[in-house]
Amino acid sequence: MVASAGIEKMPFEQLEKQKVHVTNSKGVHAIPMAEYCIAMMLQISRQASTLLENQKEHKWDRRVRMEELYGNTVYILGAGAIGTAIAKLSDAFGMQVLGMNRDGREVDSFHKTYSFKDMLLPMEKADFIISVLPSTEQTKGLLTYEAFKRMKEDAVFINIGRGDAVIEKDLIQALNEKEIKHVVLDVFEKEPLNEDHPFWDMENVTVTPHLSGITKNYLPRAMQIFEKNLRDYLDGQISSMENIISLQKRY
Incomplete structure (x- = not known):
């Protein structure tokens, strides 16, 4: 084992x-990683980083825009144990839950599932895209510029699976071109993340040190x-x- x-x-x-x-x-x-995803989605939708900065500056600003998770669409790449746990919590927040697995078979807690070959189809309508993909020959380098360009401009991408599923230079290009709004990365092509990596200083990137599953x-x-x-x-x-x-x- x-x-x-x-x-x-x-x-x-x-x-x-x-x-x-x-x-x-x-x-x-499953439980800690699902809670991590909900926490990150809430932090972004409720602009937690802006509120913390305002507190440091003693700044009272009620114009900070608050968004709800309710009614948003979350697309989970990988409808296994972890993906299902994320789906259950997302459903509890009133979100539309889409998933992807190898053959598109139905999975409890997902409103609709897609097959591996149709992976890109739901990208265009998802508000949050979460990758729980493992590291296999089929998943390495799967998320390219094409995938990120398919996403909505106000979409948020979260990766808690494996870093090698993402082509990082393609993701950086998509962020610089404002193809997507924000990304949350807990895993990377190379870990620990180099101190001079661009992700550290990008305002539209949240970096965490591969801890989403720690409990x-x-x-x-x-x-x-x-x-x-x-x-x-x-x-x-x-x-x-x-x-x-x-x-x-x-x-």
Whole structure:
């Protein structure tokens, strides 16, 4: 069992050769990462950074524009455990929830889902686009300038999946050309993010240091999965184990 959701560093060829069963901790991050996304959407819509600056300057300004999440459309790339947790909270705020998975199959808590090949279609109507994409051969470099250009000019992009799903130079170009309003990045192509990286100083970028999934409940939740899987393994119930990884698909 891998004590994380990401498994891109695993020796897949050797695991396949030796027929090793692999499971991961998928779902452990769902609650904190969903709360992170709601927090970031609220911070942007309620202009938290502007209010904090005004407080520092002792500035009373009631003209700061307040927006609601209610009625907005959120498009979640990756309708797995984390994406579903985000969908549930977004639905509670009265948002229209769209999702994307490999084949477009329906998923609870999503009002509509799209397939991998139709990924770009909902970009044009989404107010918030959230990537929870893992790092696979299919997802690396998936979000290019074309994808960001498809987004609305007042859209917000949030990435909590893997940094290599985004072509960073394309994202910077889209931001400079005001193709989208704001981005929230918790993951990057290279981590830690270099001190001289443009993202740090861009007003329309919020940078956080890969902490959206951090929680004191991480190990207890991971151990619950491990204990359940260990019992199934000892009982010979391999197919009943949680979070079984397809070594061929790499997830």
